[in-house]
Amino acid sequence: MKTKILAVVASVALASSVAIAPATASIPFFGKSDETPTLAPMLEEVTPAVVNISVKGKREVRQRVPDMFRFFFGPNGPREQVQEQPFQGLGSGVIIDAEAGYVVTNNHVIDGASEILVTLKDGRQFDAKVIGTDDRSDIALLKIEDGEDLTDIEIGTSSDLRVGDFVVAIGNPFGLGQTVTSGIVSALDRSGLGIEEVENFIQTDAAINSGNSGGALVTLKGELIGINTAILGPNGGNIGIGFAIPSDMMKNLVAQLIEFGEVRRGVLGVRGNDLTHDIAKALKLDANQGAFIGEVIADSAAAKAGLKSGDVIIAVNGDTIRTFADLIARVGTIGAGKEMKITVLRDGKKRDFKVTLVADDTAVVAATLHPALAGVELAANDNDGVVITSIEEGSVAARYGLRKDDVIMAVNRTPVSSISELRQAFNDAGPVVALNLRRGNTELYLVLRGG
Incomplete structure (x- = not known):
């Protein structure tokens, strides 16, 4: 637990x-x-x-x-x-x-x-x-x-x-x-x-x-x-x-x-996973840890800096990157507009890139997507739907039955894994929208009107 x-x-x-410890030589204060x-x-x-x-x-x-x-x-x-x-x-x-x-x-x-x-x-x-x-x-x-x-x-x-x-x-x-x-x-x-x-x-x-x-x-x-x-x-x-x-x-x-007065996160613009033994062997890399880039998002900070899919990020500002989650945490705390040095392995050689992070626009006020979502704030949920991060008491969305921490998995049966995909799904939907939600360990549908 x-x-x-x-x-x-x-x-x-x-x-x-x-x-x-009994090894007093390792304790500098006496x-x-x-x-x-x-x-x-x-x-x-x-x-x-x-x-x-x-x-x-x-x-x-x-x-x-x-x-x-x-x-x-x-x-x-x-x-x-x-x-x-x-x-x-x-x-x-x-x-x-x-x-x-x-x-x-x-x-x-x-x-x-x-x-x-x-x-x-x-x-x-x-x-x-x-x-x-x-x-x-x-x-x-x-x-x-x-x-x-x-x-x-x-x-x-x-x-x-x-x-x-x-x-x-x-x-x-x-x-x-x-x-x-x-x-x-x-x-x-x-x-x-x-x-x-x-x-x-x-x-x-x-x-x-x-x-x-x-x-x-x-x-x-x-x-x-x-x-x-x-x-x-x-x-x-x-x-x-x-x-x-x-x-x-x-x-x-x-x-x-x-x-x-708030954290203004920057976005690198890559998707991927941990560097595994199998990936390192397939790419003939002399490394056993790092963040493997599977995809570079178009027009992102990573794309503008010259990062490519297949690169393995091994350091940020000189600090070792061991996993993809390590990369996410470090990038997520540096801040929008900040420049950082990213070290990658490409074709078996180390290369350094200077990247300026762009503002994280994944958190949005949901009323800009659909009027029935007034009072809700949303954020991407690590490619696993879009999560409701806050909801105002007595708001339109609250009256529809939405709750904080609900995860929107699909709109009219169209799966969504990011704010941009959610926005597009709402644009394609008609006046009646069926949200597929995950709430705790259960899934449910909620119908919104007024789009």
Whole structure:
């Protein structure tokens, strides 16, 4: 069971120290030479930058109206009752800029919050406001209001990590209080987990539990190399498989949130898959990892730069690309209009290309496609239909019965896998449109009128 660390989970400051390994030569932080090895000096430097975030707000709760009561509302009575209920939650955050008061956390920690309170390690409390969020990667940027004497953390380079590197996770599991756990980097570039839309996680066996959301994953030098985000385990408990958003990815997203208040993704314009042994053998490539380009979209940034189908992307801006999901995550966080260097294998030789990413126009307001979809926002769903990312309460689309996270698979039986295909399908359709939807594990048809 994949369990995202939810907003009901807690803070991030540190307290206890944990022995890491008997091989003291690999641990650079000690007390005096005649004392037992300890991480305490590093933690004393880092902990003031890790904060507790408490939130309040209201969320919609949907309840099915029992059939026996529906007759009170007439033959067309509602099937669901929507109510707003107050909620409170705790989460973690990391101060990345003391002068500006910027705090990074997970989007799900502050999602829907109307009040955000940040508590520092020394007990001081400040109100915070949201600068910007990105639910596709689960990153949010806050700004502490009227903060003084703040301490930030040094941000490391996550692309330098290796499997086996020691790491320390900082958080407040189950509301117990400041807690530090330690472990190693278990794996890199984890994706396909279904936790977030954009995934390129660091996997660690450092104990991460409910309460660590938005907390810090640091190296033994005290450098931030990840934002703790999710766990894999029964009932939200730790089984040694935790995931963190890499710091390189976080930095790119935060830079856009600071500049624009939102993430403006760039698009490369290629389709493909992982480089497999069979593909490498067929193309006579001396490589065993990379992103194999199966198709270059016409007039895309990739096409204009000279990339071709059959190329294997092995690096972006000098950082190794191991899988196609790795490529998607890196490109998806760089930002529209940014230039990057892509290294490919072509005919057995390395070649470098400069690519300027174009704006991602896959997210659209659906009313531009069909008037019955007013109140809906859509986004491509990785070539697997088009997903409803948000829907306004009481909108035309909501009255038709559409819901957030519904995936549009076909229009009048014409399959769609992108916004452009959906737009064309609506253009070809008549005044009555039958949408084939996937909702959870079920499929259904919904008929729209008024096109």
